[in-house]
Amino acid sequence: MEVHAGPVSEIIARHAGHPEMALVALQEIQAQSGYIAVEAVNALTKALGVPEGELQSIITFYTELRTTPPAQHRICVCHGDSCAATGADRISETVEAHLGIAPNQTTPDCKYSYEHVYCLGNCALSPSMAIDEQVVGRCRPDTVVQQLERASESPAWHSRQDGSVYPPGDGSHA
């Protein structure tokens, strides 16, 4: 059975026979699909001639690579030095209380994922957080909930990037 009929198959075909391009291929697949499906790993193993265990090691090592579908909205609270000194803990507490999840977790409805990051390049406006691709400065606990609710009304960030990657199962690897 042909597993890859869409753009993911093109990525795999482009790197076929080049095991040294494994990381690049994985990054491109994730950029296209939002995550790396098990079918993509299997196809990449054959095309590149790289053992599956080696691909899994790369995926495990690079924490930005993921094998499960992403949440609709990605919430990142900065805990870099500047933000830590200006109230990052209170921002995180508010986010965690509102979403009901801990760092590196996703809400059961897959609406939000939440993580700590260490500098968003917005130190002058600390404390900072990012909601999808938007960096928000001078965060306060009383405005964070508003920001989260506003995000929930906007389209999933993956669908805004190139219009083709979310939800999964859109033909990219069906």
Ligand code: FES
């Ligand atoms: S430390 Fe938070 S934006 Fe730089």
